[in-house]
Amino acid sequence: MAAAAPRCSPNSEPTRCSAAVEFRSGGLQRELPSIYQAHDAFIYPVEREETFVGAPLEAMACGLPVIVNQDHGAEDLFRWQESCLSFPSGDAGLLANRMLELSQNPHLAHQLAQVGQNEVLTRYQFTTAVEQIERYLEDTVAQWQSA
Numbered sequence: 001m002a003a004a005a006p007r008c009s010p011n012s013e014p015t016r017c018s019a020a021v022e023f024r025s026g027g028l029q030r031e032l033p034s035i036y037q038a039h040d041a042f043i044y045p046v047e048r049e050e051t052f053v054g055a056p057l058e059a060m061a062c063g064l065p066v067i068v069n070q071d072h073g074a075e076d077l078f079r080w081q082e083s084c085l086s087f088p089s090g091d092a093g094l095l096a097n098r099m100l101e102l103s104q105n106p107h108l109a110h111q112l113a114q115v116g117q118n119e120v121l122t123r124y125q126f127t128t129a130v131e132q133i134e135r136y137l138e139d140t141v142a143q144w145q146s147a
Helices: 014-018 029-037 054-061 092-104 106-123 126-146
Strands: 002-006 022-024 039-044 066-069 085-087
Touching (some): 029 054, 039 092, 054 066, 054 106, 066 092, 085 092
Parallel strands (some): 066 085
Antiparallel strands (some): 002 022
């Protein structure tokens, strides 16, 4: 399940716009890019540590600014005010402020979206991942052979 804020025009009333949150679950994988792109931002409030945080990376790849829980355990993937905004577990007030920050600062939202998208598309391309795995396996075999 994901929560995302539907697109709001710059002239929308902040209270009306910020109240328009849509919770989605299910659907087909091929529909996800259009679902992500139909929204202004992606909110990832998960409060437990995750081994792989696919949904925010998918949203970033689709060009959305992302707000994540800073306690999710993936600090290497999300850099505050460079590729995302964040908030600590249980701080709903700060999460609300981060959402307002994005809606009131389109330049920041665009910058976060652009940096996040570039990072995901660069770091997580299939060929890049295969090359990283091959290097790891080659290094492992070399170490094993030299022992």
